[in-house]
Amino acid sequence: MTASGGLITRIVVGAALIVVACAAVWYGGLAFTALVTIAVLLMSAEWCVMHGIGRGFRLASLIVLAFTGGVAARQSSVDAIIVLAASAGLLGLFMRSFDRQRAFWLAAGLLYCGLPMIALIWLRGLPNTGIALTIAVLAVVWATDIGAYFTGRAIGGSKLAPAISPNKTWAGAIGGVVAAIITGAILTSLAIGPTVDGDVSHIQTIVIFSIIAAFLAVAAIVGDLFESWLKRRAGVKDSGNLLPGHGGVMDRIDGLVPVAVFAAAIVAISGITP
Incomplete structure (x- = not known):
């Protein structure tokens, strides 16, 4: 295939x-929960294959994540986190007697896949602001990825982390952050409406959410680099081959993993909404 x-x-x-993704967010409910859960199950399967985890524990991981998604949707995010953490600990301890090194990666994989799933389901389930916040989180990740990809290709220059991901550049990372800031500012402006003359609160709100978008963009880049490190450690180019042009599911949503968790934490702790 040509470039x-x-x-x-x-x-x-x-x-x-x-x-x-946008259609699932719009419909919410079962449609959104199903899409997120399916994506997480595929990501977990890729994680297990990448780390050489056997089929029995791989199946156990899928069952735990599917059940956790149901708890998050039907009960509460707190209950889901308790189920996820307890299951990760128990499975890790059980596997430890067979394979100590892979036991850590089994437990870590459950948290890596499960926490963003819980965060996204919780965000979408928020009354009044669930759709807007979830779309905003996804849009920031997409903007970061697109901005970094095309800026990096156009400018090139110094490598961001050559030992981990030789193709990523500082120019691409900066372009991704700038794209996320612009996206955050635009979405916030649309959410709060036109600025009233002399009212600085609108501008302050836009600035605050632009700063948050920049922070989330950095988190997305770090998530991308972390997945690149995992692949380099495992000696593979992509986490899978399910998505043409992108690789595996983990390759496509690696930046969303930390962003979803951080975004949910920011909303839960501060109660900030547009």
Whole structure:
């Protein structure tokens, strides 16, 4: 496949995924929970294969995550976190007697996959602001990824972390953060409406959410680098091959993993909403 053909495939698949995600967020309820849970189950399968975790424990991980998603949707996020943490600890301890090193990665994988799932389900379930906040979180991640990709290709320059991901550059990272800031400012402006003359609170709100967007963009970049480190450690190029032009599910949503958790924590602790 040529470079231009690969880029076109990447854009088409990426656009299709965005449409599906936005539709699921809009409908909410079972549609959103199902999409998030399926994505997490696929990501968990990739994680287990990447770390050489056997089929029995791989299946156990899928059962735990599916059950945790149900608890998050039907009960509460706190209950879901308790179920996830307890299951990760118990499975890790049980596997420790067979394989101490992989036991850690089994437990870590459950937390890595499960926490963002709980965070997204909780965010979408918030009354009045659930749709807006969830779309905003996804949009910031998408903007960061798109901005970093095209800025990095256009400018190039110094490598961001050559030992981990040789293709990522500082220019791309800065472009991703700038794109996220612009996206955050635009979404906040649309959410709060036009600025009234002499009212600085609107501008302050836009600035606050732009700063949050910048922080989340950095988290997305770190999440991307972390997944690159995992792949380099495992000696694989992609986490999978399910998504043409993107690789695996983990390759596509690695930046969303920390962003979803941080965004949910920010909302829960501060109660800030547009």
